[in-house]
Amino acid sequence: MKYFFSQQLLKGGVIKKQRLYVMFLFICLAIVSCSRELEVQTNFPFELEIMPVPSSVIPGEIVEIPCHIKREGFYQDTRYSIRYFQYEGLGSLMLQEDKPFKPNKLYKVPADSFKLHYRPKSKEGHKFQIWVADQFGNERTAEFDFN
Missing domain, CATH: 2.60.40.2410 (Uncharacterised protein PF12988, DUF3872)
Known part of the structure; x- marks a missing residue:
């Protein structure tokens, strides 16, 4: 029984770590992909x-x-x-x-x-x-x- 609970906790911990890594990756991509300059179109036919x-x-x-x-x-x-x-x-x-x-x-x-x-x-x-x-x-x- 003790072994069963530790396996469940380990699986839940690994899943939580994976979720944190994915969230961290998305946050990094969002920060890197954002530009501080606003592009304004000035050339119109x-x-x-x-x-x-x-x-x-x-x-x-x-x-x-x-x-x-x-x-x-x-x-x-x-x-x-x-x-x-x-x-x-x-x-x-x-x-x-x-x-x-x-x-x-x-x-x-x-x-x-x-x-x-x-x-x-x-x-x-x-x-x-x-x-x-x-x-x-x-x-x-x-x-x-x-x-």
Whole structure:
């Protein structure tokens, strides 16, 4: 009888030791796997939405081009810039009533929704392209062709 009880105690003690080892192992893994730094995603892709614009223009009249940056996620410090290049015709592009853009120069986009104004200066066809980019290297383009 004495032998039977000591065997039972020994088995119970071994099981308890195994449980303690397993718990200790889990605690060690939890401590090692945790990182003290919180990872914040800052780089979100976006789309450039442009409302329909007329296909023909009259020299001197302003064509309004409503644009919207549609973000897939939001990071408060994301900054967008715009540049353009006109490869046919003569005209000027600007943010609303601001100064005309110079080709291939970066300009700050003031908000997610903005309006570009294009003022043609000649009767021939007008073709230009705009690029909107963020500071993370994401970039979208749009091409305009006015007759």
